[in-house]
Amino acid sequence: MEQRIELAPNCSLKPVGALLFFGSTCLFSLGFALVFVFQGLWPVLPFWALEMLALGLALRASMQRGKYTQTVLITDSQISLVTRSRRGAQKQEFARHWAKVRLRSPPRRNGSSRLTIETCGVAYEVGSFLTEEDRCRLAERLRYLVGGMNESPPLEIDRKGDRI
Amino acid sequence: MANAHSSDTAHHDDHHDEPAKGIKRWLFATNHKDIGTMYLVFSLIMFFIGGAMAMVIRAELFQPGLQLVDPVFFNQMTTNHALIMIFGAVMPAFVGLANWMIPLQIGAPDMALPRMNNFSFWILPFAFTLLLSTLFVPGGMAAGGWTLYPPLSLQTGDSFPMLIFAIHMMGISSIMGAINVIVTIMNMRAPGMNLLKMPLFTWSWLITAYLLIAVMPVLAGAVTMLLTDHFFKTSFFNAAGGGDPVMFEHIFWFFGHPEVYIMILPAFGIISEILPTFSRKPLFGATSMIYAIASIAFLSFIVWGHHMFADGMPVAAQLFYMMSTMLIAVPTGVKVFNWTATMWRGSLSFEPPMLFAIAFLFLFSIGGFSGLMLAIVPADFQYNQTYFVVAHFHYVLVPGAIFGIMAGVYYWLPKWTGHMYSMGLAKTHFWLSAIFVNVLFFPQHFLGLAGMPRRIPDYAVQFTDWNMVSSIGGFAFGLSQILFAVVIIQCARGGKKATAVVWEGTHPTGLEWTLPSPAPYHSFTTAPEVR
Numbered sequence: 001m002e003q004r005i006e007l008a009p010n011c012s013l014k015p016v017g018a019l020l021f022f023g024s025t026c027l028f029s030l031g032f033a034l035v036f037v038f039q040g041l042w043p044v045l046p047f048w049a050l051e052m053l054a055l056g057l058a059l060r061a062s063m064q065r066g067k068y069t070q071t072v073l074i075t076d077s078q079i080s081l082v083t084r085s086r087r088g089a090q091k092q093e094f095a096r097h098w099a100k101v102r103l104r105s106p107p108r109r110n111g112s113s114r115l116t117i118e119t120c121g122v123a124y125e126v127g128s129f130l131t132e133e134d135r136c137r138l139a140e141r142l143r144y145l146v147g148g149m150n151e152s153p154p155l156e157i158d159r160k161g162d163r164i
Numbered sequence: 165m166a167n168a169h170s171s172d173t174a175h176h177d178d179h180h181d182e183p184a185k186g187i188k189r190w191l192f193a194t195n196h197k198d199i200g201t202m203y204l205v206f207s208l209i210m211f212f213i214g215g216a217m218a219m220v221i222r223a224e225l226f227q228p229g230l231q232l233v234d235p236v237f238f239n240q241m242t243t244n245h246a247l248i249m250i251f252g253a254v255m256p257a258f259v260g261l262a263n264w265m266i267p268l269q270i271g272a273p274d275m276a277l278p279r280m281n282n283f284s285f286w287i288l289p290f291a292f293t294l295l296l297s298t299l300f301v302p303g304g305m306a307a308g309g310w311t312l313y314p315p316l317s318l319q320t321g322d323s324f325p326m327l328i329f330a331i332h333m334m335g336i337s338s339i340m341g342a343i344n345v346i347v348t349i350m351n352m353r354a355p356g357m358n359l360l361k362m363p364l365f366t367w368s369w370l371i372t373a374y375l376l377i378a379v380m381p382v383l384a385g386a387v388t389m390l391l392t393d394h395f396f397k398t399s400f401f402n403a404a405g406g407g408d409p410v411m412f413e414h415i416f417w418f419f420g421h422p423e424v425y426i427m428i429l430p431a432f433g434i435i436s437e438i439l440p441t442f443s444r445k446p447l448f449g450a451t452s453m454i455y456a457i458a459s460i461a462f463l464s465f466i467v468w469g470h471h472m473f474a475d476g477m478p479v480a481a482q483l484f485y486m487m488s489t490m491l492i493a494v495p496t497g498v499k500v501f502n503w504t505a506t507m508w509r510g511s512l513s514f515e516p517p518m519l520f521a522i523a524f525l526f527l528f529s530i531g532g533f534s535g536l537m538l539a540i541v542p543a544d545f546q547y548n549q550t551y552f553v554v555a556h557f558h559y560v561l562v563p564g565a566i567f568g569i570m571a572g573v574y575y576w577l578p579k580w581t582g583h584m585y586s587m588g589l590a591k592t593h594f595w596l597s598a599i600f601v602n603v604l605f606f607p608q609h610f611l612g613l614a615g616m617p618r619r620i621p622d623y624a625v626q627f628t629d630w631n632m633v634s635s636i637g638g639f640a641f642g643l644s645q646i647l648f649a650v651v652i653i654q655c656a657r658g659g660k661k662a663t664a665v666v667w668e669g670t671h672p673t674g675l676e677w678t679l680p681s682p683a684p685y686h687s688f689t690t691a692p693e694v695r
Contacts, residue, residue, distance in 0.1 A: 010352070010354075010355065011351055011352075012350065012351055012352060012353040012354075012355075012357070013350045013351040017350075018350070018351075021350060025374075025377065028378065029377060029378045029381070032378055032379075032382065032418070032465070033381060033382070036382065036385065036415055036418075039411060039414075040400070040411075041385060041386075041389060041400060041411065041415060043385040043388045043389050043392075043400075044381055044382055044384075044385030044386075044415075045385075046385075047380075047381035047382075047384040047385050047388070048381040050381075051339055051377065051380065051381050054339065054340070054343055055343050055346070055377065058276070058277055058280065058343045058344070058347050059347055059350075059351075061276075061277060062276045062277065062347045062351045062352075063351065066351075
């Protein structure tokens with residue numbers, strides 16, 4: 001038996017939508033720029049190119065945040081944490097029996113809490129991109145599944161539903 | 165295998181934890197509320213600086229003859245009053261409102277690119293310091309009008325490259341702001357918030373950002389060509405070298421006319437939020453309002469020639485620009501009709517935002533109608549370069565754009581500060597503003613129709629009476645704006661606690677009203693579900 005938790009930030013724009021949006025914006029504004037270029041006012045074109053580059057980079061940066069995802073896979077004996085970002089995927093595995101879940105309070109007022117799975121003196125952060133409320137709910141669920149140090153509660157299917 | 169999906173509705177919010185202390189909070193601000201506040205404060209300061217320049221203009225025009233300033237300084241004031249009010253007061257105010265309200269309205273925790281947001285704000289103080297510092301260089305400030313028409317603008321003294329650089333910086337700031345707005349709206353809407361469910365203010369800003377993206381490279385190209393004509397002996401606009409000065413007018417107004425809509429569309433959005441709240445009715449024809457804004461934005465690209473009728477152009481072109489300009493009255497009429505229908509049989513109450521919104525509706529329509537008069541080619545030949553034009557665009561921009569901003573500030577201020585402001589003071593501010601804005605600008609219609617030219621420090625004696633009335637209105641309007649600053653400062657410092665809904669007894673729509681007042685530093689700790 002295993003439990004899988006997928007964590008991902010919200011993105012209302014899909015990659016295809018972003019591409020279509022960027023392409024149509026480029027064409028739309030290029031049309032205007034070309035009118036002036038054909039009149040001999042070519043300096044409009046480099047400014048158009050710079051602006052579209054800025055828009056493209058901004059869209060890319062925003063879309064790449066959506067690529068930062070985490071998967072927590074909990075089996076009877078193991079916990080594996082896969083963190084995917086634009087730099088690729090990183091996988092950590094550790095024994096469930098010696099792991100514990102810790103939610104550290106925000107160090108300052110209005111700060112963000114930190115949720116970690118800790119084992120053998122090493123802490124792995126989970127859900128750093130989540131909102132405060134979601135992180136608390138995730139901590140509760142992970143505690144239920146992982147248990148404290150030196151204990152391995154049975155992995156039962158959550159009958160309340162699979163959303164945390 | 166059980167599959168537990170967690171929080172696919174969450175955002176990054178780990179890039180800014182809490183407000184830093186002191187100056188660092190503002191220098192390194194990435195929170196949309198802090199940056200929005202900075203934009204609004206900056207625009208208020210610029211409003212008073214640009215207003216002070218207007219007072220110089222009105223003081224000089226109080227009587228015929230030269231009283232207070234020399235003609236060159238007078239021209240410097242008219243030029244820089246326009247540049248400061250457009251790029252320093254109105255546009256940053258709308259960007260400030262966008263920063264504050266768009267994330268709240270779409271259920272996002274912040275703007276999409278917070279660091280770029282910080283950068284786009286902090287360019288502005290440098291740009292305007294540079295612009296204002298031209299007062300102290302040999303030759304003084306630019307004096308050829310905000311339109312920078314060559315060859316006159318090329319005769320500007322040492323301040324010319326500083327002016328061009330300042331305009332470039334303002335443009336960069338505007339583009340970064342527009343990109344941030346677009347990416348935020350496209351990628352950070354709460355689950356269920358599809359485009360047609362977006363509030364009108366957010367919609368109006370999405371379209372405005374598109375306009376900015378389309379026209380800013382044209383302005384940047386135009387002023388760069390002026391620079392190269394001045395310093396590198398190119399001849400883009402130099403007739404002696406084979407260039408065409410009229411082409412500058414085309415390129416400038418291709419930017420300039422959409423710029424007018426950049427300054428008014430967000431105000432349309434604000435008014436569309438306020439009228440339903442204080443009429444206690446849903447907005448009449450909300451979807452048609454979106455299409456109307458989009459139509460106005462599209463038409464704004466094809467009407468620029470109406471600024472240049474008197475330059476001389478083929479009759480076919482005159483007819484095209486006349487008809488296309490008049491066509492704008494259709495979507496604008498849809499909006500005015502919808503706003504009126506929203507109030508029709510509504511349970512109206514007259515809090516300060518509503519008062520400003522109603523004044524906007526009446527007075528912007530006056531500016532719109534005089535715009536229609538100016539669109540008629542033969543009539544424009546008479547009105548061109550007269551005070552009638554000055555009256556027209558000031559009716560559009562002051563009781564239009566600026567009243568829209570004031571309405572928005574009075575509407576959302578309790579949400580920002582957590583306190584109610586003094587209704588008495590705010591209403592006094594409204595009545596003084598609404599009365600004196602008409603005393604200031606309405607007589608300018610008469611002056612223009614009687615033939616008084618614009619951009620002159622002296623005039624024939626028959627124009628004296630209405631100029632005196634206009635100047636008295638100007639001083640009173642200017643002084644009454646001090647009340648606006650007083651209301652804001654008082655409200656920021658304290659006052660009766662505002663509830664989450666703020667306007668009790670009304671039913672404002674929009675996600676911002678689901679947050680407590682003041683809105684917490686991190687807007688939505690949970691992405692709201694929109695049904």
